[in-house]
Amino acid sequence: MSTPSFDPSSDRSAQLRAPAHWQAVEFISDLHLQPGEPKTFEVWRAFLQRPAHERADALFILGDLFEVWVGDDVLDSSASTDQAFWRACADALKAFSLHTPVHFMAGNRDFLLGAEGLKACGMQGLSDPTALDFLGQHWLLSHGDALCLADTDYMRFREQVRQPIWQREFLARPLAERTAIARGLREQSEARKRSTASDPSLWADVDTTAARDSLQAAGASTLIHGHTHRPAEHTLGNGLQRVVLSDWDAAAQPPRAEVLRLDARGLRRLPLPLS
Template identity: 85%
Template sequence: MSAPTLDRSALLRAPAHWQAVEFISDLHLQPGEPQTFEVWRAFLQRPQPERADALFILGDLFEVWVGDDVLDSIASPDQMFWRACADALQAFSLHTPVYFMAGNRDFLLGTEGLKACGMQALNDPTALDFLGQQWLLSHGDALCLADTDYMRFREQVRQPAWQRAFLDRPLSERTAIARGLREQSEALKRSTAGDPSLWADVDTDAARAALQVAGAHTLIHGHTHRPADHALGEGLQRVVLSDWDAAARPPRAEVLHLDALGLRRTSLMPA
């Protein structure tokens, strides 16, 4: 089976035999939420005829990733969980290619972690050449320009020097730091009553400009937890992926499917 090519301009050309691809994001897998993990694992364990030709994970697959060395042992329940995630992905990737784009929670997933999961890294953004059209893929956080505090934080933590210094810390210390950041995030959610509509959204002008530069008509992204389709004018559109939370009421676990008939959303949860 021929593999797609990813050139320096972050253009991913799909092989001619591909007929369908799937997109997911913002699963936020974590040891404390086993229900979402089980829904996700069942999705990965579908029979081969039910799968698309490739799976694209557009960020925040994991609630947090503090370094690839979390997979070095199974000394704790948390490490057993991360290993179970990697093993499930590795098994799936033996028959279906998996492409991973870092999110704001799992940007420290490195070469060894990707290898253990059987995933191939994607730049953010990447243009997917598929079905004779260009589809622009992004996690979406870099386009939330109004969230100035986060944009400053993002610029800091994406620096190689910052990442090296963080990964040089003991695993226990990194885990504690990540726990503190999650607690801050949860506090922010509580301050907005957990309503994503009150969070900063993707900037329309920035989204339109990114599409024009890429020569694409549709931007597909996650991050905002606001699944919807947005018309941007001039034939351009923005399609937002759903987050996953099988314990929520109502539960959420949605896949975006793309084939010759276009884009369609499929919920993995009972109606």
């Protein structure tokens, strides 16, 4: 099967200029918050409740904050047995956003988070990709899934579910039906992960040429993204690089929870307390 081509001119990045008073920003992604994993939720809530002197001037969430999001009505529907969990997530974010702006970029698990959900969480939606103008440079932000070109099955699925007509038809279904569909898709995804777990060569990763083309089109030198759950720094040549965010899993062995901070000192990975 051939690898899809990539045309950066068809996916121009949005632009976001940081206010002059910003001194530091933070990036996280792939927390996959869900009712069945309370440890990660508690670490995340403690992160949001840090004292003022520890916080950055803005928080950027680059996708997959939630393990699944089947519609904004999960926050207010009595038909949802997990409503209390989703409401707790929204309330924690809303409280945090009162003193720190939160920019949210959809991932492959929570792309159905809509205007009402963003409002309930106190978040501002962010296009994928977005070029952030901060500290005199452009930093290209993305979830990263659109650049995993070798994952052809997923790329076809992504193209389908990002269509407005597909989303309207899906969201018109009863909540219980949407939840069941999402559960089935998650099970398929987990089965696929297990089947490739022992062979890293089969893991989907960002296409180097696509990453380089995206950076050049945006006038940026550093791409910051999540999705792959493989935190690292990759040199792309000609002064370009991509930096991969860590996923979060407080119940794993060893546990994982990390924030990427950008300030005058550069990019730094800051592990969070896990107990």
